[in-house]
Amino acid sequence: MRIFTKWFMTVLFSLFMINSVMANGLNLNSVGARALGMGGAFVGLADDPTAIFWNPAGLSGQNTNLMFFVTDVMPYGSYKLDNDDRNIHIDAKTKTNHYVSPNIFFNYAMGDWSFGLGIFVPAGLGVEWNGEDINFLTFLPNAPLYDWKSKIGAYNFSPAVSYSINEKFSIGVALNIYYAMFEMDRMAANLSQYSEESTGTGFGATIGLKYNINDKISLGLSYRTPVNVSMDGTATYSNRLSTTEKDLKRDVTWPTWVGGGMAIHISEKWVVTLDAQYTNWAEFQNLITDYTESGTTEADTALMDWDDAIQYRVGTEYRFSDSFAGRLGYYYDPAPAPNSTLTILFPSSTNNVITGGFSYTGSSIYADLGIEYLFGSERVADYSGTNMAGTHQMDVFAFSIGVGYVFK
Numbered sequence: 001m002r003i004f005t006k007w008f009m010t011v012l013f014s015l016f017m018i019n020s021v022m023a024n025g026l027n028l029n030s031v032g033a034r035a036l037g038m039g040g041a042f043v044g045l046a047d048d049p050t051a052i053f054w055n056p057a058g059l060s061g062q063n064t065n066l067m068f069f070v071t072d073v074m075p076y077g078s079y080k081l082d083n084d085d086r087n088i089h090i091d092a093k094t095k096t097n098h099y100v101s102p103n104i105f106f107n108y109a110m111g112d113w114s115f116g117l118g119i120f121v122p123a124g125l126g127v128e129w130n131g132e133d134i135n136f137l138t139f140l141p142n143a144p145l146y147d148w149k150s151k152i153g154a155y156n157f158s159p160a161v162s163y164s165i166n167e168k169f170s171i172g173v174a175l176n177i178y179y180a181m182f183e184m185d186r187m188a189a190n191l192s193q194y195s196e197e198s199t200g201t202g203f204g205a206t207i208g209l210k211y212n213i214n215d216k217i218s219l220g221l222s223y224r225t226p227v228n229v230s231m232d233g234t235a236t237y238s239n240r241l242s243t244t245e246k247d248l249k250r251d252v253t254w255p256t257w258v259g260g261g262m263a264i265h266i267s268e269k270w271v272v273t274l275d276a277q278y279t280n281w282a283e284f285q286n287l288i289t290d291y292t293e294s295g296t297t298e299a300d301t302a303l304m305d306w307d308d309a310i311q312y313r314v315g316t317e318y319r320f321s322d323s324f325a326g327r328l329g330y331y332y333d334p335a336p337a338p339n340s341t342l343t344i345l346f347p348s349s350t351n352n353v354i355t356g357g358f359s360y361t362g363s364s365i366y367a368d369l370g371i372e373y374l375f376g377s378e379r380v381a382d383y384s385g386t387n388m389a390g391t392h393q394m395d396v397f398a399f400s401i402g403v404g405y406v407f408k
Contacts, residue, residue, distance in 0.1 A: 030355070031103070031120060033069050033400035036370030037357020038315025039329020041273040044220035044261030046210065048404075049105035052118040052160045054259070055208035055222040056172025059114035059162035065107045069368065069402025073099040075127055076397070077376075079134070079344045081390035090390065092133035092344075099126050101153070103402075116160040116174070123180075123254060124153030127347060127394075134344070136187070144240070146193055147185035150345040154180040154229070154254070158206075168212045176204040180229045180252065186345060188237055198233025198248060216265045224257040226283065235291060247292040256280040261313075269320075275313040281306040281336035303386050306336045315355070322361065329355035333374070339381040347394040349376035364406050371399040 030036035032050035042050070046058025049067045077094040101121035108115045128149035135145070155178070162172035181199050188194035204227035212218045229252050237244045261275035284304040291298050315329035330353065337348035357370035374396040383389035 033368035037327035126151030202229035
């Protein structure tokens with residue numbers, strides 16, 4: 001029993017340390033219903049107001065345009081652990097939750113200059129498990145049930161400007177002002193219910209270039225600086241006897257992102273896009289959280305050990321008529337987190353993603369619908385001291401629907 005208790009407390013201590021790890025879901029993969037339907041291969045095209053996110057240089061050459069859309073993200077995950085020696089048998093599935101985000105973009109054209117404003121969600125995901133399905137306390141009679149859930153999101157207030165140097169070449173810059181929110185519930189190392197809420201702000205920028213080789217082919221390059229968000233909040237530990245609150249501080253960095261893309265207009269009706277997008281996830285080597293209670297501060301350091309990742313994307317759009325267009329896309333999304341730091345609250349998987357969508361365009365009003373399904377690869381993690389051993393799997397379904405108005 002003493003050896004088992006030591007092993008179990010080590011697992012709980014690992015959970016206690018990993019307070020805010022993130023997965024692919026830290027960045028939403030496709031902002032905008034149209035871009036989502038094309039697999040997020042949009043850096044070289046960037047010809048609607050979501051260029052503020054993908055490539056600000058793409059604002060040049062557009063008409064004045066107002067766009068509003070809503071995106072809904074629904075994760076479907078499972079976690080299994082069978083340990084006969086310790087009589088632990090877990091077969092859990094996530095609750096079917098909806099993580100909905102509203103977004104608005106505006107671009108104002110004024111000759112060679114274009115001015116934009118985006119208020120949107122570039123990052124966010126969540127997961128919630130049935131507490132009765134996840135029980136590591138099989139050796140305790142009448143063990144309490146714990147809530148297991150996490151939710152992270154960030155709003156970006158992003159003013160942008162673009163300038164057409166000539167008919168072929170344009171440059172754009174967007175300021176990224178992040179307001180982030182984080183919530184989490186889990187079992188703590190002292191066997192209490194741990195709950196956390198925190199918010200914070202941070203600043204960064206996106207710089208974009210777009211070059212039209214001719215009227216058939218355009219190239220795009222976009223660089224997004226890191227955004228360091230200083231989070232402040234409260235952590236609560238509660239059990240049947242007492243409740244303790246601590247102030248917490250944590251710096252979370254949305255890492256450097258670089259995207260390069262090409263748009264090829266096969267004909268006036270048909271365009272194909274190709275992107276490669278790099279994220280410097282290796283910036284997440286450690287994550288430090290400061291807890292303060294009664295004037296005393298203690299720092300917890302979580303080992304992340306993440307790797308950089310490159311997403312490869314391809315998309316296409318075909319216009320069947322002046323009013324209707326259809327889209328398809330695919331992208332490969334590798335997991336940045338290793339098995340050694342994998343947990344159920346922030347799933348990380350290598351995804352193969354299929355996307356599609358269509359749009360209706362009137363004289364000034366248009367409507368877009370995009371859908372995507374992320375097929376997550378199964379991951380089997382052995383216990384490392386800083387993870388949750390077991391079999392992890394996560395699929396995600398998302399759709400985005402929007403309307404817009406072009407001022408001509």
